[in-house]
Amino acid sequence: MYTVKDKSYKLELEATMLNINGAHNRKLKEACRTLKEYAIYTDKIRKYAEKMSLEDAVERAICECIEEGILEEFLKKHRAEAKAMSIFEYDQEKHLRMEREEAWEEGRREGEENTKRIFKLSLMGKTSKEIAEVCGIPEEKVKQILE
Structure with a gap:
């Protein structure tokens, strides 16, 4: 202490x-x-x-x-x-593994949604800088996705 x-x-x-x-x-x-x-x-x-x-x-x-x-x-x-x-530790380990898998899946879905959003904004004539600001990601990442 x-x-x-x-x-x-x-x-x-x-x-x-x-x-x-x-x-x-x-x-x-x-x-x-x-x-x-x-x-x-x-x-x-x-x-x-x-x-x-x-x-x-x-x-x-x-x-x-x-x-x-x-x-x-x-x-x-x-x-x-x-x-x-x-039994408790094994259940806890299984629970944590399931949570990680769910979080990964959620992240994957969010990534797909962001990618769709970036393409949609691009089709609307937005610049990569404008898209980056709207999506809250670096402009380089937007350019990479659009390539």
């Missing part, structure tokens, strides 16, 4: 996200056994979730991991919590 008397100070945080799914970041996973085992566990959940309900997929992954000695002690001791958290 910290206290700041002068409210003009701000804290900036930069985080690096690393993908530990599948074959990504092998060196990192080899350096940390628990991280490697967690990646195996989550990969199993993803694989099984394609063929069965998420709850069944998590249960199967937990059973297999315990049998294979992957996160064995933790999963035996905290099975219920691990199951609940895995």
Whole structure:
């Protein structure tokens, strides 16, 4: 915790996200056994979730991991919590992925609409500078689209 008397100070945080799914970041996973085992566990959940309900997929992954000695002690001791958290995290990941896909699709549609608008304004005799002002984009972008 910290206290700041002068409210003009701000804290900036930069985080690096690393993908530990599948074959990504092998060196990192080899350096940390628990991280490697967690990646195996989550990969199993993803694989099984394609063929069965998420709850069944998590249960199967937990059973297999315990049998294979992957996160064995933790999963035996905290099975219920691990199951609940895995279902929550997987649902959250799926939700975020769907939101990203929807945002991408919305951006694509907006891009198409802007392109149509640019062509329509051009056909009406507007200059690239006028179109740029109306659309709120750089004139170079308008010229690029019209080429």
